[in-house]
Amino acid sequence: MTTTTLCYIENEGKYLMLHRVKKKNDINEGKWIGVGGHVEYQESPEECLVREVKEETGLTLTSYRFRGVVTFISDTCEAELMCVFTADGYTGELIECDEGELCWVDKTVVPKLPTWEGDRVFLDMLLSGEERFFSLKLRYEGDKLVEKKTHLY
Numbered sequence: 001m002t003t004t005t006l007c008y009i010e011n012e013g014k015y016l017m018l019h020r021v022k023k024k025n026d027i028n029e030g031k032w033i034g035v036g037g038h039v040e041y042q043e044s045p046e047e048c049l050v051r052e053v054k055e056e057t058g059l060t061l062t063s064y065r066f067r068g069v070v071t072f073i074s075d076t077c078e079a080e081l082m083c084v085f086t087a088d089g090y091t092g093e094l095i096e097c098d099e100g101e102l103c104w105v106d107k108t109v110v111p112k113l114p115t116w117e118g119d120r121v122f123l124d125m126l127l128s129g130e131e132r133f134f135s136l137k138l139r140y141e142g143d144k145l146v147e148k149k150t151h152l153y
């Protein structure tokens with residue numbers, strides 16, 4: 001099982017979203033997601049978060065919160081444990097991302113964007129103001145979400 005991070009950076013009622021339109025053979029092609037990536041050897045999720053956000057956006061996080069974990073199970077790729085964060089403090093200026101187009105999107109528009117079906121489950125929790133830590137299991141067959149289990153703590 002691979003471990004990844006995903007972050008939704010907040011500013012003035014908007015999330016920084018990544019529209020995945022640049023990489024070839026991208027499983028996320030055409031989708032809107034937060035920023036993040038794979039945890040490297042001997043790296044904590046928090047270290048990965050800060051590194052990946054800096055690499056993809058040019059921003060250095062100064063305030064962030066660990067919101068939950070998502071276990072992705074798929075019949076087409078390796079299982080993934082994703083650590084979900086939100087952030088509300090950063091320094092620096094946005095750079096061009098080689099994985100897609102970065103865009104500040106009003107939080108009211110985020111649910112209308114093309115995302116993974118399972119992403120909507122945790123995005124709905126984040127956007128609703130849910131403060132509890134969550135653990136979510138999402139199981140896919142192809143692109144179809146066939147199982148979801150949510151625990152709040």
